[in-house]
Amino acid sequence: MSTVQYSIAELAKRFALEFQGDGDRIIDGVGTLSGAGPSQLSFLANSKYAAQLSATRAGVVVLGKDALPNCPTSALIARDPYVAYAQIAALFERLPAAAPGVHPSAVIAAGARVSATASIGPCCVVEDGAVIEDGAVLGPHCIIGPECTVGAQSRLVARVTLVTRVTLGKRVLAHPGAVIGSDGFGLAFDRDHWVKLPQLGGVRIGDDCEIGANTTIDRGALDDTVLEEDVRLDNQIQIAHNVHVGAHTAMAGCAAVAGSAKIGRYCMIGGNAGVLGHLEVADRVTITAKSLVTHSIREAGEYSSGVPLQENRQWRRNAARFKHLDEYARRLSALEKDKNDD
């Protein structure tokens, strides 16, 4: 289907890689080591898949120097084969066409500013005071609320909602169902009922961030909620009001960060992990999946909570004992004391 074609020599030149084998071979797509055919490129980045290399039918494989002796076909040699593969594979991605202009079914307020090079898809709504910069692409059903800006070359795939006072930097990629700039969850308890705190801040998203499907990012109560540049959020992540996420931090699906927490740069937050409100997490911290961060973390490193999975009956016996752990520790100390008193 794709008509994109490159010779192996062209790819080597474009990405400054050495190659070995047939430089004239034409590559028109990518595939896994086990699935790629003679006109496709594959890669070996994880030694777990090394066994598949010798049997591959791929036309060329991106790999590290070490793997070269076992490669039965042409090779592109990369310092980091995964990064090199990512860059090459992008050539073969077929993105939906997005011609500049506004679809007739879109509703653009008189007070909105839409660049002539932007593309606004079917049923989009762009409200007063919104700005859509050059080359930005809004897929179908996006809603851009008042005082929101979509930065140049950003792409909102479909059905993304920016509620109010949201600024996206350049080249931001947001996936369907994402909601950015919704009310923070601020409540004051007045004797017998809740009083809502108005959420008067906004959201600032840096250049090159990615926001996953159905992820929610609340706007700040007074100051802004902030994602610095190159923050990568997977699907169904919840970022509460006034959270600050440092540059290059990545979070896996279903992670959640409570209000006013400050996450450092180059952190990795695992799937369904959580960070409680008002905490600080240092740079280069990794939190493993489903862990809950209950205190600030001052040092880089990997942190975890939780207990291991077991067959249910075994687990029940152990879990029941957890309820008495403090008692056991005391009884253990008592035994030790007795022994020492002997």
Next chain:
Amino acid sequence: MSTVQYSIAELAKRFALEFQGDGDRIIDGVGTLSGAGPSQLSFLANSKYAAQLSATRAGVVVLGKDALPNCPTSALIARDPYVAYAQIAALFERLPAAAPGVHPSAVIAAGARVSATASIGPCCVVEDGAVIEDGAVLGPHCIIGPECTVGAQSRLVARVTLVTRVTLGKRVLAHPGAVIGSDGFGLAFDRDHWVKLPQLGGVRIGDDCEIGANTTIDRGALDDTVLEEDVRLDNQIQIAHNVHVGAHTAMAGCAAVAGSAKIGRYCMIGGNAGVLGHLEVADRVTITAKSLVTHSIREAGEYSSGVPLQENRQWRRNAARFKHLDEYARRLSALEKDKNDD
């Protein structure tokens, strides 16, 4: 409100059930044992509710043979009363009308193929290369991206998004806010920033699957993400790229499966449970709520992780001890050794 009516004898015949009592009584709806009136059908499938049977005012009760002596009204006798009730109750469901044809506010690309018997609701967007098969129903605000297929008799309730390269089988039911075919979360770290891996695969959903509200299913990086037939996903579930879910597996709300995991057939994944990436889970495995699967599971059975809920002060004391569990185990062994050395 409903005008659907059946006599008890008609219901017995239609579903091949024995009945006892007044076969001519007209039934026009269903209700709980405590709430149903004389023209309504109820059911007893869980012995927990047996006490409610003797006082029911229902016109007829679907039940097992054992419960018959305590039934004060007519009865339909079923091997599995819950299944029989499910089948009968479907007769009384009032689904919104969905006349064939395309709503004038829908936006259908010239290169899309929409069956004349399909129903396309208000503000739907169907893009080039999409196929909508016979009898499929798209409620309002659905988006069907390029190279997507909605199988015959499938129903997208409202606001469902198929992003790209998504194939739904026949009779698939998808609920509002579901996003299928969004980008998998693939990133390569290049010295000081992230490089995105293009997500070139698709999603294949088998016949009779159900996809809950605001559930997200990412498309594969190279190969497809796959749900075999009759997979049932509740709300807010996250299925990452290249996951494979076996037929007849059911997952409760907020469960999440990380990239390339392979879940077997007839599994039950509890609410907010998680499965880490690249793992394999055998057929007929049950994972209890909020458990995290951290290693492959080779045998059918029930598996769990987590610790029990306690009053907060007690819990704090026990939880604090968890941080020293390894030390306690060593001290315990030391005491035993001392004793044996005596």
Next chain:
Amino acid sequence: MSTVQYSIAELAKRFALEFQGDGDRIIDGVGTLSGAGPSQLSFLANSKYAAQLSATRAGVVVLGKDALPNCPTSALIARDPYVAYAQIAALFERLPAAAPGVHPSAVIAAGARVSATASIGPCCVVEDGAVIEDGAVLGPHCIIGPECTVGAQSRLVARVTLVTRVTLGKRVLAHPGAVIGSDGFGLAFDRDHWVKLPQLGGVRIGDDCEIGANTTIDRGALDDTVLEEDVRLDNQIQIAHNVHVGAHTAMAGCAAVAGSAKIGRYCMIGGNAGVLGHLEVADRVTITAKSLVTHSIREAGEYSSGVPLQENRQWRRNAARFKHLDEYARRLSALEKDKNDD
């Protein structure tokens, strides 16, 4: 940007607060203690921020009597400064204009009833049998299904879906992506496949409730799912079918309640906490973040589960020991027995 202005004396009078300082000073906005300028109001409600009071440049600070001596500027004195601040700040909130009437792009069924004072935004779909009461505001892309009612003065910010048989009370606030009235997850297993239970109930939401972004609330199987008045739900919460939530209960982001559970009044459910199905939780119960409620709770109080976060290598050692906790407890008892037998 805001043109709303009040003198300090006017604010004091309006909210029945004492003031100290310059009553004629004009206030045109709010800010944090560290960020507010001379024409802005700030507040001190948390002693953690007390150190910022003496350096504030705010025109006036809402505070408790105790903090008055350290206040370098005018003050509004409140019994509960957080509540007073919430009420005052609402004056300075700039909500998007919502003129009564129906946007031309909206699709209103002939059998829907829309109040002349309601505001229906772009691309909304209001189906047959739906009712939109006086002063209700539907932002862009809302879908109101059959037999749904949006109560007076309620506000659906944008892209909210009411599926079927959903009744919202007065002044309900729902955020983008919320889905209310989707199918409950009801399945009966028939030998080798699933049979779906039709979901014939509805959802009733009381006055003054708030429903967060991408939150899902399923309709009941037979009876209704119910939220009593003033229930506050944050983002990405999952409420299953036939759940009943008592008045004034608040739930933080990503919490989930399984089918038929009954939560009391004035409860606080922490972020990503879960409640299993069919349980009952008493009034005034607090569940801490990420805890799982596995049994009914009969008494008010705070409850928790989980284990503390640790550096990963330490955690691994302790977590591995958890799998043998039952054995350790037995060995401990054996040692004690031996000692007593000595």
